[in-house]
Every structure is written in structure tokens, then in C-alpha cells.
Amino acid sequence: MQVVQYPGQAEWAALQQRPAAGEARQVEERVRQIFDDVRQRGDEALRHYAQELDGAALTELRVSPEEITAAVALVPAALQTAIRQAHANLWKFHLTQREEITKVETMPGVTCWRKSVPVQRVGLYIPGGTAPLFSTLLMLGVPARLAGCPEVVLSTPPQKDGSVNPVILFTAQLLGITTIIKAGGAQGVAALAGGTASVPAVDKIFGPGNRYVTAAKQLAAQRGVAIDLPAGPSEVLVIADKTANPAFVAADLLSQAEHGPDSQVVLLTDSAELLPLVTAEVERQLAELPRREVATLALRESRAVLLRTPEEMLFFSNQYAPEHLILAVRNADEYAEGVTSAGSVFLGHLTPEAAGDYASGTNHTLPTGGYARNYSGVSLDSFVKKITFQRITAEGLLNVGPVVETMAEAEGLRAHARAVTLRLESLVGTGA
Ligand SMILES: NC(=O)c1ccc[n+]([C@@H]2O[C@H](COP(=O)([O-])OP(=O)(O)OC[C@H]3O[C@@H](n4cnc5c(N)ncnc54)[C@H](O)[C@@H]3O)[C@@H](O)[C@H]2O)c1
Ligand SMILES: N[C@H](CO)Cc1c[nH]c[nH+]1
Ligand SMILES: [Zn+2]
Structure with missing residues (x-):
């Protein structure tokens, strides 16, 4: 890991970059060519x-x-049981994301609602x-x-x-x-x-x-x-204070490094004592990994950064917008309040990111490459469209119609106004 102590402004900007970003153009070219080939052939x-x-x-x-x-028969019973448990936990968490349909009367006789389809x-x-x-x-x-x-x-x-x-x-x-x-x-x-x-x-x-x-x-x-x-390629940023366990932190960093050579792994700490303990642990644990070659490649681009304060660590993390953020600190709840950009957050020393990868119930399909600044991870919402509905009664038309007529005329959209006026006229003499 590249170790950086108290970075200055220029170094700070460089540390915010994902190193693999430079090759994006070549990848795009290749993908475009494959896409066109599939379309044709x-x-x-x-x-x-x-x-x-x-x-x-x-x-x-x-x-x-x-x-x-044939394949199902090959899966060991213990693994089948683990997958069923993970399925149940995911189902339970995602079920809470279902929305009730709420019908609202915005004016008497004007009812609006939204349904997920x-x-x-x-x-x-x-x-x-x-x-x-x-x-x-x-x-x-x-x-x-x-x-x-x-x-x-x-x-x-x-x-x-x-x-x-x-x-x-x-x-x-x-x-x-x-x-x-x-x-x-x-x-x-x-x-x-x-x-x-x-x-x-x-x-x-x-x-x-x-x-x-x-x-x-x-x-x-x-x-x-x-x-x-x-x-895209997995990322983890760990914020660790002096109470963090170096072995836990190292395992968390390696758990994303082992995904692929372009995984992004960052450690932030305000403890000069903890930093060398973590980097030594990373080296020790790396030697035991079956996928150490992949993880070694990822670690070449990874950084361990010593910063001065909790505020500075949070500021760095929010700017970087990691896919996963682990708060390996004494007061994780306080830190969590300050998180503005991250795909998924793991609080405290006993909450490994691996739990979210497999079985705690949250979704592990999360934004990478800084997209946690403006995207959420996959959820039930991702699979539905929210369609709005409305119904207007005669009373409702009398209430909302004049508002629409006035606004449509002001925008110069006469047909819009007429769609209301004609209906209002049809009510004359009906007692509505
Ligand atoms: N962000 C998330 O939510 C999340 C979740 C899980 C996994 N991941 C990431 O998903 C990635 C999985 O990657 P993977 O490679 O194991 O599997 P993959 O299925 O994403 O990619 C494999 C495919 O890549 C293509 N490919 C490989 N080299 C190529 C080349 N030179 N030119 C054109 N195509 C090429 C091949 O078609 C191959 O089938 C990892 O980076 C992992 O970190 C991210
Ligand atoms: N960490 C990955 C998301 O970046 C998800 C995953 C799948 N299996 C293990 N981990
Ligand atoms: Zn993972």
C-alpha cells in the first residue's frame, strides 16, 4: 500500500483519483466494437x-x-442452507421498501395517487x-x-x-x-x-x-x-481510529482487494500508531490468500492515509464517495451522521463489509467510481416505475379548473385551457 502522511493540497487531489480511470477510453472503444458486432451477428x-x-x-x-x-445436485447441503438464509434476510429487508398507496385529495374532488408497477x-x-x-x-x-x-x-x-x-x-x-x-x-x-x-x-x-x-x-x-x-470494480474505504483492531481492518481491506486487480482500497486513520500495524497485517494476511495475486495487483494502487482529525477523515471520504465505507471507530454513530456520500456504511468494529456482501440483508450492488455522490445502490425501487394517477369529480373541476385555465392562458397554451373550459361548460345546468 502507498502510505501518505498528512497530505498537502496537491497530494490530496491525487489521492481522490481512482487510478484505473486513465484506461477508460480504450475499454470504451473495445466495448463499442463488441456491441456493434453483437447487433450485426x-x-x-x-x-x-x-x-x-x-x-x-x-x-x-x-x-x-x-x-x-444436474447442477443443483452438486451444491453441498450446507451451502444451500446458507443461501436460503441469505435469501430470507434479503427478502425481509427489501420487503420494507414496499410502499403503501396513499391517495391524497389536493383540493376537494381532486384525488391523486402513485402506484409502483x-x-x-x-x-x-x-x-x-x-x-x-x-x-x-x-x-x-x-x-x-x-x-x-x-x-x-x-x-x-x-x-x-x-x-x-x-x-x-x-x-x-x-x-x-x-x-x-x-x-x-x-x-x-x-x-x-x-x-x-x-x-x-x-x-x-x-x-x-x-x-x-x-x-x-x-x-x-x-x-x-x-x-x-x-x-464497477469493488471499493472499500475504512476510517479507523486508535481503537480499531489492525487485523480486522486489514481483512476488510483485503476482502475488496481480492475481487479484482482494479479494486480500490483506501485506509484513513488519525492514529500514527495504528497505521503501520495495519499495513503489516495486510502483508501478513495477504500471504495466506488463495487469490493473493489479484489482491497484490489491487494493493499496488491502494492508499493508507494519515490525517489529523475525524472531520478531515469524513471530509476526504465524502469527497471520494466510496462504494463501501467502514467506520472502525469508537463512536461510529456520530461519524455516520456526517456521511453524505457512500454506497453502504458499516458501523463499528464488529460489522465487516463482507456481511453486507452476502447475508445481512442490504443490497451489495452499489455505485462505484465516485458515483455514490449521485446514485443509490440497487433496491426494490430499481425494479419498479412509479406511475401517478388522478381522478377529478365535478366538484374538483370547479375547484382546480380556473387555476389551470389561468396558468395555461399565461403560457399561451390555449388548447390546454380549452380542455378545462369545455368540461366546465358541460357542467352548467347540471347542478354541479
Ligand atoms: N459494484 C458492485 O456492486 C459490485 C458487486 C459485485 C462485484 N463487483 C465487481 O464486479 C467485477 C467482476 O469482474 P469479473 O472480471 O470477475 O467478471 P465479469 O463477469 O464482470 O467480467 C468477465 C467478462 O469480462 C469480459 N472481458 C474480460 N477481459 C476482457 C477484454 N480484454 N476485452 C473484452 N472483454 C473482456 C469477458 O467477456 C468476461 O466474460 C469485479 O471487479 C468486482 O469487484 C462489483
Ligand atoms: N463486494 C462486492 C461488491 O462490491 C460484492 C460481493 C460479492 N461476493 C462477495 N462480494
Ligand atoms: Zn465483496
Whole structure:
């Protein structure tokens, strides 16, 4: 980790940058080319990229019911139980996000209300390049089911033997998802956006992924398909004071570093004593990780920054807007009050970010790359459209009609005014 003590203004600005940002242009170019290829050649292009990028020779692009049945039998009972528990916790938390319909009379006889209606066709992208993230399927499938989306299409990279990871298939079965496409990266997103012979087109694409996936979703958005949010390479920022446990903090930093070489990991502390203890722990724990090569690459770009005060640490964090913020401090509640930009916040020494990744109930599909400044993570809301409704009675028209007439005339929109006037005239003599 790069250690920086009491950074000056210029250093501060540099520390706020995500190091991988410079390569964005090349990634965009590549994604655009893949997108256009999928649009032109459809399934043939998907087979081509499965071979080139995932090393899989595919004939069928869709997972068959037999493949699902066979895969489910391979998932150990203990893992099935853990996934069911995580599913229950996610269901419980996301259920609280359902809104009651509230009808409001804004004037006597003028009633307005809003109803959530599910997005009809949703595409769930499940990462599978470096690790098959079946937990992400729970994060997207639970709110999709709770929202009542009628058509759910799942796309994920094939493994080298052409199969889909059995735990992903088990989780899909638990969620009742049967349309499963073997297509990863930009090609998977392009297929969901535009459809191919094997892949149904969707209205909105959900899910995290690497830089190719994130760039592809942004391209899909430019081409008229909605997306959830930019959820790219994982990030964690830990604010730790002198009460923090160095081993806990190191494990938290490594838990995001092991996701991928472009993960972003930042430690902020106001304790000069804690800082070297954490960096030493990171080195010690890193040596024990199966994915230490990936984590080592991520750590090259990571920073441990010594700052002066809690206020300074919070200011840095809010400017950086991390995907995950861990408050490993004595008074986490006080710090939490000052958080203005973060995807998800973890309070206190016993709340590891890994709990939110898997099972506590919150959603782990969260904004990265600074987008936590203006985006929320995935929730039930992401899967619904809020449609407004209104009904006006004769009494209501007498009340609101003149207001509309006056305003429409003032905007020079005579037809708007007439739509009201004609109706008001129709009431004359009716006793209304
Ligand atoms: N922000 C969030 O909410 C969140 C949640 C979970 C995971 N993540 C992140 O998702 C990412 C998953 O990445 P991953 O790589 O493991 O899986 P992935 O499924 O996102 O990407 C794999 C695909 O990338 C494509 N690809 C790889 N190299 C390419 C190249 N050179 N050119 C074109 N396409 C290429 C391939 O098609 C491959 O199938 C990680 O960075 C992880 O941190 C983020
Ligand atoms: N930390 C990831 C989000 O950035 C989510 C995840 C999935 N599996 C483990 N972690
Ligand atoms: Zn994680």
C-alpha cells in the first residue's frame, strides 16, 4: 500500500483519483466494437466472444432444464442452507421498501395517487470472470421477484467447459429464474440490450461487473435501454481510529482487494500508531490468500492515509464517495451522521463489509467510481416505475379548473385551457 502522511493540497487531489480511470477510453472503444458486432451477428457473435474471452466453445447459448437439475445436485447441503438464509434476510429487508398507496385529495374532488408497477422485462448480469458471484444473483433476483417483474433474463459468463457455475444455477432455481444465457462481459450486456435469436431483449439491465461490463451498460443506456447504476470494480474505504483492531481492518481491506486487480482500497486513520500495524497485517494476511495475486495487483494502487482529525477523515471520504465505507471507530454513530456520500456504511468494529456482501440483508450492488455522490445502490425501487394517477369529480373541476385555465392562458397554451373550459361548460345546468 502507498502510505501518505498528512497530505498537502496537491497530494490530496491525487489521492481522490481512482487510478484505473486513465484506461477508460480504450475499454470504451473495445466495448463499442463488441456491441456493434453483437447487433450485426447476434448469436454468432456471442459464440465468438465466448470462445475468445471466456475460452468456451458453445453451441447452445441457453442453459437447458437438464443442466439446471444436474447442477443443483452438486451444491453441498450446507451451502444451500446458507443461501436460503441469505435469501430470507434479503427478502425481509427489501420487503420494507414496499410502499403503501396513499391517495391524497389536493383540493376537494381532486384525488391523486402513485402506484409502483414492475419493469416488465429485466436483465440480470451476474459476474463470473474471476469468480462466479452467485451472491449477486440473490441481490438482484430478490428485489426483481418482490417487485413482480414478469420476465427475468439472467446472463453470465460461461465456464471453460461451456457450463454455468452450479451454485449460480441453484440460486436461479431458488428464485424461479429459468431464462439463463451463457454470455459474459460487454457481449452479454449487448445481447440483453438488443436481443438476439437466443436472447430476449429487456427494458432494463441490472448488475455489477468489471470495467467492460460497466462501460457496456453505459453504452446500453445511451442507446435507450435503462440501467440500474454504474456498479464497477469493488471499493472499500475504512476510517479507523486508535481503537480499531489492525487485523480486522486489514481483512476488510483485503476482502475488496481480492475481487479484482482494479479494486480500490483506501485506509484513513488519525492514529500514527495504528497505521503501520495495519499495513503489516495486510502483508501478513495477504500471504495466506488463495487469490493473493489479484489482491497484490489491487494493493499496488491502494492508499493508507494519515490525517489529523475525524472531520478531515469524513471530509476526504465524502469527497471520494466510496462504494463501501467502514467506520472502525469508537463512536461510529456520530461519524455516520456526517456521511453524505457512500454506497453502504458499516458501523463499528464488529460489522465487516463482507456481511453486507452476502447475508445481512442490504443490497451489495452499489455505485462505484465516485458515483455514490449521485446514485443509490440497487433496491426494490430499481425494479419498479412509479406511475401517478388522478381522478377529478365535478366538484374538483370547479375547484382546480380556473387555476389551470389561468396558468395555461399565461403560457399561451390555449388548447390546454380549452380542455378545462369545455368540461366546465358541460357542467352548467347540471347542478354541479
Ligand atoms: N459494484 C458492485 O456492486 C459490485 C458487486 C459485485 C462485484 N463487483 C465487481 O464486479 C467485477 C467482476 O469482474 P469479473 O472480471 O470477475 O467478471 P465479469 O463477469 O464482470 O467480467 C468477465 C467478462 O469480462 C469480459 N472481458 C474480460 N477481459 C476482457 C477484454 N480484454 N476485452 C473484452 N472483454 C473482456 C469477458 O467477456 C468476461 O466474460 C469485479 O471487479 C468486482 O469487484 C462489483
Ligand atoms: N463486494 C462486492 C461488491 O462490491 C460484492 C460481493 C460479492 N461476493 C462477495 N462480494
Ligand atoms: Zn465483496
